[in-house]
Amino acid sequence: MHTGSCLCGEIRYEIRGDLGPAFFCHCSRCRKASGSAFASNVVVAETDFAITRGEHLLGTFRSSEETVRCFCTRCGSPIMSRRGNLGQVRVRMGTLDSTVTKGPGAHIFVASKAPWYEIHDAVPAFDERPTV
Ligand SMILES: [Zn+2]
Numbered sequence: 561m562h563t564g565s566c567l568c569g570e571i572r573y574e575i576r577g578d579l580g581p582a583f584f585c586h587c588s589r590c591r592k593a594s595g596s597a598f599a600s601n602v603v604v605a606e607t608d609f610a611i612t613r614g615e616h617l618l619g620t621f622r623s624s625e626e627t628v629r630c631f632c633t634r635c636g637s638p639i640m641s642r643r644g645n646l647g648q649v650r651v652r653m654g655t656l657d658s659t660v661t662k663g664p665g666a667h668i669f670v671a672s673k674a675p676w677y678e679i680h681d682a683v684p685a686f687d688e689r690p691t692v
């Protein structure tokens with residue numbers, strides 16, 4: 561099991577299962593939403609994800625037709641997003657409190673990456689979302 565929380569600590573969540581694939585997303589929306597060069601997201605089954613505290617503070621923003629982003633309305637931390645009806649949430653790995661040693665396995669939407677950031681690792685990079 562994994563646990564996480566927002567910056568102010570009012571929102572807490574549990575992941576009652578395994579972490580799925582994780583990726584560094586360089587798309588312009590993730591850059592805006594994170595305020596950084598990329599977002600670090602891990603896919604988790606929706607049925608394994610539970611907000612255990614502060615659910616009333618969870619705000620939502622539909623950033624595209626298919627994507628809803630959820631964040632703490634008190635401190636602004638991005639928590640996770642939902643894309644379509646995939647039965648998955650994409651948890652923002654920076655909010656995890658439990659120790660996770662395995663990092664993301666791909667850079668995605670590299671075609672949209674910030675020009676001021678250079679990727680200096682051997683993690684596979686994809687111009688858009690890999691279709692596999
Ligand atoms: Zn918060």
Ligand SMILES: [Zn+2]
Pocket residue numbers: 585586587588589590591599669
């Ligand atoms: Zn993105």
